[in-house]
Amino acid sequence: MNVITPSASMKLKPNDLSLLETECLFGETVKILKEEKNWIYGKLLTDNYLGWINKNCLNYLDKPTHRVLSTRSYIFNEKNVKSNYVNYLPLGSKLKVINIDVEWAEIKLSSKHEFNTGYVPVKHIVDINNKVEDWVSIAEELIGIPYKWGGRDTIGIDCSALVQLSYETYGYCIPRNTNEQIKIDREVVLDLNELVRGCVIYWNGHVGIMVDRENCLHANAFHMKTVVEPLSNILARMGGKDRIIKMMNFNN
Numbered sequence: 720m721n722v723i724t725p726s727a728s729m730k731l732k733p734n735d736l737s738l739l740e741t742e743c744l745f746g747e748t749v750k751i752l753k754e755e756k757n758w759i760y761g762k763l764l765t766d767n768y769l770g771w772i773n774k775n776c777l778n779y780l781d782k783p784t785h786r787v788l789s790t791r792s793y794i795f796n797e798k799n800v801k802s803n804y805v806n807y808l809p810l811g812s813k814l815k816v817i818n819i820d821v822e823w824a825e826i827k828l829s830s831k832h833e834f835n836t837g838y839v840p841v842k843h844i845v846d847i848n849n850k851v852e853d854w855v856s857i858a859e860e861l862i863g864i865p866y867k868w869g870g871r872d873t874i875g876i877d878c879s880a881l882v883q884l885s886y887e888t889y890g891y892c893i894p895r896n897t898n899e900q901i902k903i904d905r906e907v908v909l910d911l912n913e914l915v916r917g918c919v920i921y922w923n924g925h926v927g928i929m930v931d932r933e934n935c936l937h938a939n940a941f942h943m944k945t946v947v948e949p950l951s952n953i954l955a956r957m958g959g960k961d962r963i964i965k966m967m968n969f970n971n
Contacts, residue, residue: 720748720749720751720759720761720777720778720779721746721747721748721749721777721778721779721780721813721829722743722744722745722746722747722749722776722777723745723776723777723778723780723828723829723831723832724745724775724776724806725744725745725806725807725808725809725812725872725874726742726743726744726745726809726871726872726874727742727743727772727773727776727777728742728772728773728776729741729742729743729763729768729770729771729772730758730770730771730772731770731771732771733755733756733758733760733771734758735773737771738869739868739869739870740768740770740869741763741768741770741869741871741880741895742869742870742871742872742880743763743765743772743776743871744809744811744812744813744871744872745808745809745812745813745814746780746783746786746812746813746814746815747763747764747765747813748763748764748765749761749762749763749764749772749777750762750764752769754774755771757773757774757775758771758772758773758774759771759772759774759777765892766883766892766893766894766895767894768895778829778830778831779829779830780815780827780828780829781815781827782815783813783814783815783847784814784815784816784846784847785813785814785815785816785824785826785844785845785846785847786811786812786813786814786844786845786847786849787808787809787810787811787812787814787839787843787844788810788843788844788845788849788851788857788888789810789842789843789860790809790810790860790861790864790873791807791808791809791810791873791874792807792808792812792839792840792843792844793805793806793807793808793839793840794806794807794808794826794828794837794838794839795837795838795839796834796837796838797838798820798822798823798825798838805828805832805833805834805837808839808843809872809873809874810857810861810873810884811871811884811887813847814826814839814844815827816844817836819841820841821841822840822841822842823838823839823840823841824838824839824840824841824844825837825838826838826839848890849888850888850889850890851888851889852889854885854886854888854889854917854969855885855916855917855928855930855936857884857885857888858881858882858885858928858936859930859936859947861873861876861881861885861938861945862936862945862946862947863944863945863946864876864938864944864945865943865944866938866939866940866942866943866944866945868940871883871884871895876938876945877938878897878925878926878927878937878938878939879895879896879897879900879926880895880938881926881928881936881937881938881945882900882919882926882928883895883900885928886969889969897921897924897925897926898924900919900921900926901921901964901965901967903967905919905967905968905969905971906967906968906971907965907966907967907968908966908967908968909966911950911960911966912932914929914932914950914966915929915931915932915968915970916929916930916931916970917929917968917969917970918966918967918968918969918970919966919967919968919969920935920950920963920965920966921963921964921965921966921967922957922962922963922964923962923964925937925939925957927939927950927953928969929950930947933949933950933951934947934948934949934950935947935948935949935950935953937953941956
């Protein structure tokens with residue numbers, strides 16, 4: 720089944736008050752493993768994350784052809800910016816486009832939606848296989864987004880989701896959490912002086928993206944938002960360079 724809301728909370732247990740594990744985005748596919756009342760336990764096929772999702776967030780959608788590249792977009796019920804909007808779409812949402820004209824893309828919605836189709840601005844979407852060479856620029860567009868533990872929707876985001884979502888635009892689906900991301904096969908950087916734009920630094924439970932040799936972009940609970948700041952400031956708060964677990968170059 721597919722997510723039909725802007726995002727769907729994936730919980731540790733099948734109740735609304737349970738800990739948020741992650742968020743599944745519009746159009747992403749969830750493999751159902753078991754059900755309990757109004758909840759399903761499933762696997763998000765994007766990154767194989769497991770958890771409980773409310774059934775109301777799921778239905779069937781056609782295979783996606785495009786994805787949202789802007790921080791957020793809207794689904795309108797007509798090809799008119801003054802028309803009513805059905806809902807918003809966060810970065811990374813997957814869409815089935817059935818028709819495109821100069822400014823608008825008509826997308827297929829599920830049977831649970833009031834309308835069978837909706838319209839999104841062409842400027843906000845790209846082909847599903849599109850690759851952004853400067854993937855860090857996508858992360859930079861999320862500067863100022865509030866920090867949210869478990870957040871993957873661009874209404875609120877955490878550090879590892881920031882890396883995962885922005886790096887997906889470069890053509891790679893990587894794990895959701897830092898303890899798994901750190902295991903992927905990328906060039907290891909051994910010296911702070913060798914850091915360049917697109918290098919990623921991992922601490923215990925935290926991750927940041929270098930935007931240049933000196934400044935790091937990260938979603939964090941200290942500022943409670945996504946910011947760019949000197950790496951030296953982060954190192955001072957984290958206890959120095961010896962607290963770094965791994966540095967990798969994500970540009971390949």
